[in-house]
Amino acid sequence: MRVGVIVDVEPGIHGGVATAVKSLIRALGSLGGPETYILIINNQAQADWLSPLAANQVFAMRPPRQTSLLQRGVRKIARSSLKLAGVEMGTVWPETPLSDGFVESLGLDVVHFTTQGFALCAVPTVYNPHDLQHIHYPQFFTAQDLAWREVVYRTACRLSRAIIVNSQWIKDDVVAQFAVPPDRVQVIPEAAPSHFLQPxxxxxxxxxxxxxxxxxxxxxxxxxxxxxxxxxxxxxxxxxxxxxxxxxxxxxxxxxxxxxxxxxxxxxxxxxxxxxxxxxxxxxxxxxxxxxxxxxxxxxxxxxxxxxxxxxxxxxxxxxxxxxxxxxxxxxxxxxxxxxxxxxxxxxxxxxxxxxxxxxxxxxxxxxxxxxxxSDFDWTRTARAYRAVYRRAAGRKLVDEDRAILAHDWMRNPLR
CATH class of the missing domain: 3.40.50.2000 (Glycogen Phosphorylase B;)
Incomplete structure (x- = not known):
């Protein structure tokens, strides 16, 4: 099974989310099984940060985005028309982006959007909203950020085959705010990343x-x-x-x-x-x-x-x-x-x-x-739970270990 993992974070910029993504990738690399993980990156800096990879992992770097002369012309006309109408570009209501076809070209069985970004694509998706802070503390966001999060988060949660959150509190919030079925929201706790670091x-x-x-x-x-x-x-x-x-x-x-x-x-x-x-x-x-x-x-x-x-x-x-x-x-x-x-x-x-x-x-x-x-948490257990979600989202048959790990929330009910 080919699993795409979208890497939209970089060290020194994205804080704890970047740390969590790197820890998950390292842990997935330690697992056995038939899965191959295709890490979809944007630049060489990300490749250097995540290297070396495990045997079951490969990079797929997005090609530079190119805008045709026709596209540039259409956008220029659109901006001019909006300006004449008194509409600022920053106030245009955002839309969930469509895939540019790169993800589809990789032959994936499922793709995991590890951060809040999302694109509509022809591959089954797994989505991490992380949290819905913008709904509870809108004063911390610009109007444009709020509009983007409202559109993209809601679309991603409603269309993805699986939604992964770190705690029951966030699961309850996602279900309440976006009216998604609870059985599509999987709680998978994280763990300490420092055991991957130099002592x-x-x-x-x-x-x-x-x-x-x-x-x-x-x-x-x-x-x-x-x-x-x-x-x-x-x-x-x-x-x-x-x-x-x-x-x-x-x-x-x-x-x-x-x-x-x-x-x-x-x-x-x-x-x-x-x-x-x-x-x-x-x-x-x-x-x-x-x-x-x-x-x-x-x-x-x-x-x-x-x-x-x-x-x-x-x-x-x-x-x-x-x-x-x-x-x-x-x-x-x-x-x-x-x-x-x-x-x-x-x-x-x-x-x-x-x-x-x-x-x-x-x-x-x-x-x-x-x-x-x-001791109630470790990245290997977390990675196994992610793998089980990938298998389920891709329509693969789950083994007993998969079903057991997805049935248990070890944040609230530790395995001791």
Missing amino acids: AGEAERRQTLEKFGLTEAFALYPNNTWPHKNHARLLEGIAWLRDTKGMKIQLASTGARHQPSWPKLSAKVDELGLQDQVKFLGFVSDLELRALYQSARCVVVASLFEANSLPIFEAWAEGAPVASSNVTALPEQVGDAGLLFDPNEPEEIGKALERLFIDDTLCEDLKRKGKQRL
Whole structure:
């Protein structure tokens, strides 16, 4: 069976989604079976990032898109007509794109759209919407983004043979918002990607801390500064802890500085007088990320909306205690292996951090519970579940292992 995997992400740009896609591809490569995975990429940088491939995987690079003289002429006339009519191009209602024929040319039995992008094609499709944040927090999106997501997400969910989500909370949301049959939405939890990364030793940890000037105990928040990651409330919680309890803790945050929101966030640091407590490190190497996890006093995830949190998985894998928001799918994921707080209340965030910075017994207990909770997840099991969905979507007969793995949600009901 030939399975197409659309790779529409790149490192350094797409954050946790890129990490999850790479982890899934690596895990699929470790499986046996008759499947061949055709990784559909757009450029050489993606090939370099995903290499080396397993024996059951090959690249298929999209050819450069070429626009004919006739197409350019038609588009120019259309833009002129719209302008004369007083309609801005950015306000035109989007449409779900049609396949350009490249996917069909690969002889695929099924194609998996691993990110929110989608195209109507003649091959059975599997779709990952990841989450429907735009419906719950429309203020974080432009009008054009909202229109695109409404059209593409809804079309993809209604037409795909299978929809994959990471948690029951997201499944319930997809079913409620898009009126799709529940049996077409498959819950497949993710896992910690850091076991694919280079291990960090004592020398690497020391060098990383020196590089970023982290000389004291610090909390780590490894997330891009997108608005829903809620860095502003986290900063307010750290300021509350300083002003109310006289406790100054350090925060290190990795990931891209999302430009539409970064200026306000930078101003927030200045407004709260946190310049000597907070460091935004930008993207770091895999080795540096592991070193930061292993060196942190705790990992905090203050997000307002998550399908699941890869940093929480990574924190457990690296032995760091976790404090997390108590919203959307995060309580399902965390269970009793972390402190939960209301991400809209800076005082609650501050109190959770205070406990983790002063209570060594609590930290050790959460590390132990985190290790146990982490054992409930692994990418090999995740990849087997994806493979079973591919087989079902392609009309192949499932084996007993496939049926068993699809019948069980190990996020909510761990196999212990």
